Amino acid sequence: MSTLLKGKAVADNISEDLIKEVEILKEKEITPKLAIIRVGARPDDLAYERGALNRCAKVGVETEVKELPEDITQEDFIKELRKINNDTNIHGILVFRPLPKHLNEEVIKYEIVPEKDVDCFSPINAAKLLEGDDTGFPPCTPMAVIEILKHYQVPMEGKKAVVLGRSMVVGKPAALLLLKENATVTICHSRTRELSKVTQEGDILVAAIGKGKFVKEDFVKEGAVVIDVGINVDEEGNLHGDVDFDQCEKKASMITPVPGGVGSVTTSILAKHVIKACKLQNNL
Amino acid sequence: MSTLLKGKAVADNISEDLIKEVEILKEKEITPKLAIIRVGARPDDLAYERGALNRCAKVGVETEVKELPEDITQEDFIKELRKINNDTNIHGILVFRPLPKHLNEEVIKYEIVPEKDVDCFSPINAAKLLEGDDTGFPPCTPMAVIEILKHYQVPMEGKKAVVLGRSMVVGKPAALLLLKENATVTICHSRTRELSKVTQEGDILVAAIGKGKFVKEDFVKEGAVVIDVGINVDEEGNLHGDVDFDQCEKKASMITPVPGGVGSVTTSILAKHVIKACKLQNNL
Known part of the structure; x- marks a missing residue:
């Protein structure tokens, strides 16, 4: 009989640590915030989104979901992404992928600012992963x-x-x-x-x-x-x-x-990355 | 007894192909050109440089060596790099590494334009390597x-x-x-x-x-x-x-x-990458 490696214990453990980190940030009047960019309403995306929103709420990370129409143009998508890139209240960005085929991920991935890219969409984070650079965000x-x-x-x-x-x-x-x-x-x-x-x-x-x-x-x-x-x-x-x-x-x-x-651990990592991004953006 | 895998035969073979490619480019009045940026005069760098210059000459790739003083400031180094980045006659850039310790490679590597970075200094090329994207330049x-x-x-x-x-x-x-x-x-x-x-x-x-x-x-x-x-x-x-x-x-x-x-094959790859860069920059 093998030992069952349940994710919940791991997630709970990470959450406990994150709650403390968020408290310290809030004392400095900083609230870590994640923006989720979702195009359309794929069931997979929605299921993951629910998990992510719950997890973030649990540890005190604010969230905002940007739901974009399925037929959004590349230009408009990039406009929305740039708005969030430039919003100093948002520290982490999750873009649901794959994007619809008419949106060119090979172009868009260069648009997300690496400092907010908490799930390794940006080539800069891919490079940091390859280099083993801890300032990046692996998936x-x-x-x-x-x-x-x-x-x-x-x-x-x-x-x-x-x-x-x-x-x-x-x-x-x-x-x-x-x-x-x-x-x-x-x-x-x-x-x-x-x-x-x-x-x-x-x-x-x-x-x-x-x-x-x-x-x-x-x-x-x-x-x-x-x-x-x-x-x-x-x-x-x-x-x-x-x-x-x-x-x-x-x-x-x-x-x-x-x-x-x-x-069941993935969303805890997501929340952890948002807090890490928030701290880095605030030089903490 | 094992077969000896001599590099020369490989290099010669690549060179033959490259000579043909350069001829085609020259018919279009394009001459591929490599810039080498060398700080100081380390014997290792000089030895590799000689090899690279010879190989490029052999296949018809023009070269230019930018020798910079060992005590160049980071600011001045970046200024020189940007000049070469913006020089449309130069298609490939090789920066000898490691740079002297007072120059911050972690900053400088973001400065080289990925399209001219023929030896994978830029994080963009590291990411392309990880993704298996053929438009990049592996080391x-x-x-x-x-x-x-x-x-x-x-x-x-x-x-x-x-x-x-x-x-x-x-x-x-x-x-x-x-x-x-x-x-x-x-x-x-x-x-x-x-x-x-x-x-x-x-x-x-x-x-x-x-x-x-x-x-x-x-x-x-x-x-x-x-x-x-x-x-x-x-x-x-x-x-x-x-x-x-x-x-x-x-x-x-x-x-x-x-x-x-x-x-003995490395400089042939370098020349090959310069020609590839030149073609990409000319939409060929």
């Missing part, structure tokens, strides 16, 4: 992976970490963040040969390949720590991670559930 | 690694590539470039446990740890392709790679020499 989901490992005191230094998936949203940043923790990191993906042999090497296995129940028992090293970043909905509307939980929990020493694992 | 040395592997038709897709070292100059970019070629990539470093066991897994082993003759026979998988990025000078003034060549060439199927390996 929230892979940061949640690291926070879970730290919370449950999983040693990373010198350990073999295998990341399954190489997206810009999770795989690559997770690999870089594990590398920064001095793990020996392997990135594998759809073109990897003998995949299960490679993933079997991992003392820590991070699954972020976006395929429900893809990681089977034989993918997992006996006693490994398995972190499941996947969120997949099957035809019957059931939620699954990238890991076949029933199979893998027998072999893993620790494993995150889905739901209730990585996903 | 020349790890690009030379990839060009050598391609030239000698070493398959990368699905192969296990192990990168020893995690610097921003070689290790991390080499890992990302190998990942882009669909290799399964492991990054190991000074904190990796049982290092030789990890490197032994590599079908391709890239050594970039900066320690002379560090990689011994037992680090290398039988039949592996070994790429040595190290340039180390011992107490007697002899040049060594990071790989103990005499030991490893018995086990490797292919191996780069030092000197005459990766180092």
